[in-house]
Amino acid sequence: MEGFRIVVLIKQVPDIEKVRFDVETGRVDRSSAPAETNPFDLNALEAALQIKERCGGTVTVISMGPRQAESSLKDAIARGADRAILLTDPRLAGADTIATARALAAAIKKLGGFDLILCGEKTVDGDTGQVGPEVAELLGIPHAAYVCELREISRDRVVVVSDMGDKYLYELELPALLTVTRELNTPRLPTLKDLLRAKRAGIEVWTADDLSEHVPANMLGYQGSRTRVVKVVIPSAEHRKGIIYRGEDAVEKIAEILLSEVAAI
Amino acid sequence: MSGKGILVYAETRESEIHPISFELLGKAREIAEKLGLEVWSVILGSGISDKASQLIHYGADRVYAYDDERLRDLNVVAYKSVLVDFVKETKPEIFLIGATPWGRSLAPRIAAALDTGLTADCIDLQVSEDGKLIQIRPAFTGNILAHIETTSKPIMTTIRYRVMKMPEPDPSRRGEVIVRRPERVEADGVKFLGKVSERGVNLADAEIIVAGGKGLKKKEDLRILEELAGLLGGVVGVSRPLVEEGWISKDHQVGFSGNTVKPRIYIACGISGSPQHLAGMRDSGIIIAVNTDPSAPIFRHADYGVVADLYEFIPRLISFLKEVKGHGKGVVKGA
Ligand SMILES: Cc1cc2nc3c(=O)[nH]c(=O)nc-3n(C[C@H](O)[C@H](O)[C@H](O)COP(=O)(O)OP(=O)(O)OC[C@H]3O[C@@H](n4cnc5c(N)ncnc54)[C@H](O)[C@@H]3O)c2cc1C
């Protein structure tokens, strides 16, 4: 049997624990934090690598972002991906989810055939979870979101559990797209040797021109976006009372609050 | 089609309307008054036509009910195809969908098919002075709030559960119900095979949550929190590490990769207050935190902080509440 052709979409994001926000301007200072691969996308990559190991095939990772995102692609190669493509171009910058999805869908079309596309459930910065289903729609293929279990995969179909609060079982015809949760697996760590090998790996770099056969440049980036951020505010925690109890009277105080509130429900 | 409209997707689960749909109708009415729109609602499913009048009571002027056996199960491609055709025909100005897992899977497919903007997981909608819809949503794991405008039509947005006020239903409200059968149901490539498991606990609807984190030393100690939750008529939530340890199922997890909750009271015990945890509970009514470390970030987000060992504090709180209850002072429900 010929193996599966798997595509994994990964995004480089700032480490959310470290990134700083300017309360005055509402600006996100991306340079304040090291960049890493979106954690959820590592679960998507792990799922792809497991399928490849079990059934044979190739794993291609695609990322749209600035030049620095190469490091996330190299990390994916170190973990076992076969091929990595970076979509980078000033004309791709400032994209909302639909413009992002158009670029990614065009890149997948350019690759030619594929069987399975894997995405993270969402990104820790954009935090929409929209890009995956949008890519599926643009490619005209079925998708399942919040996949927490991969039950079966065969030449032409995949059976998955989708976590919608209640859990549902779906069978999708391939090619299909899945967005995966953190429950699906535990991502492997690359070995030092693999990291060194990946350092030298070639990353293919594509610009808007490379995608022009499938999508016009004016449908990409800021120009192709259908939403605009008009303002960003940092929510303050100041509206909380912030009363601290340390001593003996804490039990009584908290009980008092609970009793008056619970009685009201 | 007469006037212009704001459309609300009424989400159904096994023929029942999800309450988010009523919340959206409440918000839609408010925006409709400001922008001079009608409120429309669309509901899909099998045997759901008789539910349509509820949507009128909650604020819809007109309800389209697509009642068809082929729409019985939640099939994202089938639902998408019917809704895309519907939106192309009726051309709403604004289209609101609940940011439930189902809504967040369905909405982006529709937006991509219609080539329109979609704003995810909003917590507020406002109308600006010049009559534009401003959509407000958390991003960067809840660290920022972005104000977003859409430049295409319809303006599509998914809205978080329990952030909009639930309107009072008015059974005397009149409106039109139009029952339809879809011309086309494209269900290509997706087969619904059934429900694997029910959600064990419903955190999203909980009014009181007693949550535990890594301050707990072993699985069995969750009982202490269960006892307090039981006494208060609440449920137990946890931070992510406890789920990773396998101590409790994922439906109890609060946070960025778990549930977003908005109880009246959230009691965080032995939880440090990571950005990922805060992202799921920062909008709770009253936040109480119990932690041994006075510098724990959770205290900056709490109304009442108790610097104490949860193993001492919570059992004492439980006995105190029981004693009060025994004396009939105050009401403690659910014990
Ligand atoms: C992509 C991603 C998604 C994530 N999603 C989530 C999510 O959805 N939800 C979530 O919760 N986390 C999530 N996390 C994990 C998150 O980053 C934190 O690791 C986690 O929230 C920490 O849990 P904690 O507060 O229980 O543990 P810790 O940070 O270890 O805090 C334990 C606290 O307990 C206190 N303590 C210790 N002993 C006692 C005692 N006897 N009495 C009282 N207090 C005591 C300590 O002082 C400390 O503050 C996510 C992480 C990533 C990268």
Ligand SMILES: Nc1ncnc2c1ncn2[C@@H]1O[C@H](COP(=O)(O)O)[C@@H](O)[C@H]1O
């Ligand atoms: N710029 C990007 N490059 C590659 N993949 C992306 C990009 N943005 C989003 N994705 C994929 O889409 C998923 C959902 O992202 P989001 O809609 O931003 O929450 C991510 O987990 C990735 O798999």
